[in-house]
Amino acid sequence: MKNFAKNFVKRKEFGIILIVVILSVILTFLSSAFLTVTNIMDFMKSNSVYGIMAFGMLPVLISAGIDLSVSATIALSAVVIGKFMLAFPNSNPVIVILVAMIVGAVVGVVNGLIITKFNIPPIVTTLGVMTIVNGAVLLGTGGAWISGLPQWWVSFGSFKLFGIIPTQLFMLIFAGLVTWLILKFTLVGRGIYAVGGSQSSAVRVGYNVNRILIFIYAFCGMMAGLGAAAHISIVGQVDPNTYTGYELDVISTVVLGGASVMGGTGTVFGTTLGVILMAVLKNGLILARIPNYWQKVVMGLVIIIAVSVDVINRKREQAKLVRVDVEE
């Protein structure tokens, strides 16, 4: 049984690995600019924000929850750190990132409290919180951009280690590493999978489900905050309206990476692959000079193929499982 589960997870990611590899080979043939270090760094930088938020979303989906408020959370964090930097021009990037993460975590805790204390489904709670936070952002800014951020922040955003690795990639790796450590090595991490598998069983085994849920949403909010810092470091100014629709991109990236919205499954490795696939697609289709109107069609096709490989595999495995049960 254990072996079977392991194989299953492996095969799940195998599908998406295969597609990333095939796609990369094709794109390398179509464009000499694709498989270069600069290009890879560039597209990882542009997709780091989605990636960071995807790592935050992963535990939520594993727990069979959903967080629609991430787009509002990232907007709030972005606005707060934008105003923070204008108010404290002698601050430094570390403090700014911390502030962003704290703001995000606060929104997450509110989500978690409402979900656990009142037993309101996550989709309703986070939708409500999203609207409230969006309204607050609108009230606070009037929709105006915040620009004129301090020079040290601009330098931080355009910094590249050895002239190659951009700051944002470090943030992405940090987010992935933390998520991986939590899911793999902590009791909370185990609990997240348990809750997603079956909440009542998780309670029976002795997990404090409420505490786990609050943690998950706080973590997701925190990552949205980190995403805000990454985003602002790329674009250099705060446009509070730019984040609408982020939640869907983030959720679809995680699902593409093999996590199920039904809960119980999903890995950091898979999510990383999901992020890479989306990044390669967006970047490669332009480099390969695919006509723009076709790009969306191709993108949709690849996503459907990637997900159906997983679904077909799972169906096959389930069919086997049933037969074994009957025979025994």
Place this chain on the structure above:
Amino acid sequence: MKMKKLLSLTLVTAMVATMSLTGCGSKEEAPAETPAPAESEAPAAPAESAAPAESEAPAASGESYDIVVMPKLIGIPYFNQTGEGAEKAGKDLGVNVIYNGPTTADAAEQVKMLEDYITQGVDAICVAPNDPAALDPVLKKAREAGIKVLDWDTPATEDLVDASIHQISDKELGEHCVDKLVEYMGTEEGEYAIITGGLSAANLNAWIKYAREYAEEKFPNLKLVADPYPTDEKQDVALSTAKDVMKAYPDLKGFICMSTPAPIGTAQAVRELGLQDKVTVVGTCVEEDCQDVLSDGSLDCGMLWNTQNLGYLTVACAKALLDGNTLSNGATIDGWDSPLVMENDKIVVMGPPDDYEKK
């Protein structure tokens, strides 16, 4: 137990807040404002009819015009600025301007709000429709109620409006972009690309269409490398897309960017690759937001119409119509210094765009 009660109270408050923010928020303001003018007007109307002899009234009647100016949505810089202009016109011209709209670009919400204003009996409605067809019935209703109907920023169905205020001629803007591109490229030949906000935005598509036609005709050696690249009205998407386009077409000499975040994102891409001297970027953007990218030549020329003036002109035209004047080419109206430029008997065009260039 107490804690729980407190929490549920908070939740209820939160939910109410949500509702008022999503939809009813915009409405909430409307009824709050309505009783006042409606009540003051109700007694005023019979008074007027009972005492038509009151000849000192013209000034007062001008002041009692209620002009609704409805943007596609409130809370974005563009429509904040048009609102400032509209409200300024209200003060200058002595009319009561109600500047209000939905918080998201939602046509259904606009219909609901307009219904409310019709019930209140305002004198003129100037609307920037999110979806022209969706607004047809409510605009018809407004006309039947004797309300002057104008559109601005984006045209409504032409038959249903008394006047249509265009910020710019689409053709002029498209052609101006190409002229500026060639001016800054310093050559009439080479490859260029178009970055746009979205492939389904009617106004952006119109500008692009005119730009392409003009470029093909006047500068046959300019080569458009591909169809316009969409960027979801997002600066970071414009940034990464423009970077990828420059990699795909290493000989590219220039970008034309439509939609306000696009030129800024594109200029940042040019800056990141250090190609300020090789790649020209021109496009539509808000003046305050483009100063940084203008400063080092990443952006060569930004352009847009004067947003405040658009709101101002809309109110001025509405008042002129309410005063019983007709709008005609070359005519002058209160509050607007230059003579009107009209494309036909309804379409008023504000004028050429303002250019933002490095000083």
